[in-house]
Amino acid sequence: MRLHDFTGSGNGHKVRLLLSNLGQEYELIEHNILNGETHTADFLARNPGGKIPVLETDDGKHLPESNAILWYLAEDTAFMPKDAWGRAQALRWMFFEQYSHEPYIAVARFWLHFVDMTPEQKIQLSEKQDRGNQALEIMEQHLAAHDWFAGDNYSIADIALYGYTHVAGEGGFDLGKYPSIKSWLLRIESQKGHIAMEPH
Amino acid sequence: MRLHDFTGSGNGHKVRLLLSNLGQEYELIEHNILNGETHTADFLARNPGGKIPVLETDDGKHLPESNAILWYLAEDTAFMPKDAWGRAQALRWMFFEQYSHEPYIAVARFWLHFVDMTPEQKIQLSEKQDRGNQALEIMEQHLAAHDWFAGDNYSIADIALYGYTHVAGEGGFDLGKYPSIKSWLLRIESQKGHIAMEPH
Known part of the structure; x- marks a missing residue:
């Protein structure tokens, strides 16, 4: 299989981490999102949303959306909760990650770490950080009472939330305020088979 | 089971629609999100994110996140694709809905239909609508070639996208520009067992 990705992306890192945990071989195709390489006609045919990561199967089918890729790769493995309630909890945290975590923590990191902020982005940064801290507080509250996000084991829910949490410092977040998150990391x-994100 | 919900919500409507398609009985507990009723200590104990819908099981467990609830209710039913690739495609569209569709279409609808917009929201409205139209264009492109979003049948992926698409007009979107979406609706x-959203 091939993974279309940008190695500075936490969304991509989730998939690379699970593939490494699984010991699965794959070909990495790097697309520099900073140069518009995910908005070419060739890339849009793989994902009309113009976003990495995209998994390409050996028979040429394409699957976008990092958390959908995690689910697909994890079915029938130890990284998927075995019971229906555990799977529901995994998805609960994976949708939380995409709606209430990534749009704030990943965006703050992108602005501070990858680009020169526009004046408008400079104004919006503190609100992004406030909302990101709200997400981290919800994670901290859960992790104060549980080792993992879904069921009793490390799963794709943890991988999904690890992606941008472990590099949140690059978005101006102080993980020192969240001791249970630090232990979970x-x-x-x-x-x-753990791999951290490559420095960017 | 009980559903904690606000009947003006498209996220809640998804769950009510699937429950109606399934013929499943449940108790509806209405929380008026416009009056802060999802930010009380009682509600936050059900969902620390302070958002409806939340499914409460007969043994008192809670599940937030509309699309995680859809998945949980649909397992082993006709509304879940039967093969792994179909399930992956369902999740691909459900994550697209929460990341690239709902934050624009639902937010534009909320501002225009439920509240008096602030001056800042009035400035941001056209960008929300532009991004919402991008999401509708991606749906239109898919539906020009396929009857359904995942596999060959109506599934939870269609239900997830129906929630806010069928009331997009209330957010200032012109569905007349999207003939394949109109046929899919x-x-x-x-x-x-179909139910539309109650008027608000």
Whole structure:
């Protein structure tokens, strides 16, 4: 299989992390999102949304959306909760990640770490950080009472939330305020086949 | 089971529609989001994110996130694709809905239909509508070649996208520009047990 990705992306890192945990071989095709390489006609035929990551199967089918890719790769593996309630909880946190976490933490990181902010973005940054801290507080509250997000084991829910949480410092977030998150990051980083994001 | 909901919400409507398609009985608990009723201590104990809908099971467990609730209710029913690729495609469109559709179409509708817009919201409205139209264009492109979003049948992917698409007019969107979406809405509305959103 091939993964169309940008190695500075936390959404892409989720997929690369699961593939590494699984010991699955794949070909990485890098697209620099900073140069418009995900808005070419060739790329839009793979994902009309113009976003990485996109998984390309050996028979040429394409699957966008990082958390849908995680689900597809994890079915029938140890990284998917075994019971229906556990799977529901995994998706609950994966939708939380895409709606209430990524739009604030990933965007603040992108503005501070990858681009020169526009005056409008400079004004909006503190609101993005406030909302990102609200997401981190909800995670902290859960992790104060549970080791993992869905069921009793490391799963794709943890991988989905790890993607941008472990690089939140690059978005101006102080993870020192969240001791349970810090312990959870260490638990994830001790899993077999773990990989952190490459520095960018 | 009980559904904590606000009947003006498209996210809530998704769940009510699937429950009606399934013929499943449930108790509806209405929380007026316009009066802060989802930010009380009682509600936050059900969902720390302070958002409806939340499914409460008969044994008192809680599940937030509309699309996670759809998944949980649809497992082992005709509304879930039967093969792994179909399930992956369903999730691909459900994550698209929460990341690239709802934040624009639902927000434009909320501003125009439920509240008096602030001056800042009035400035941001046209960008929300532009992004919402981008999402509708991606749906139109898919529906020009396929009857349904995932696999060959009506599924939770269609229900997830129906929630805010069928009331997009209340957000200032002109569905007359999207003939394939209009045909798809009619196909959904002919399904057994269909319910439209109650007027608000």
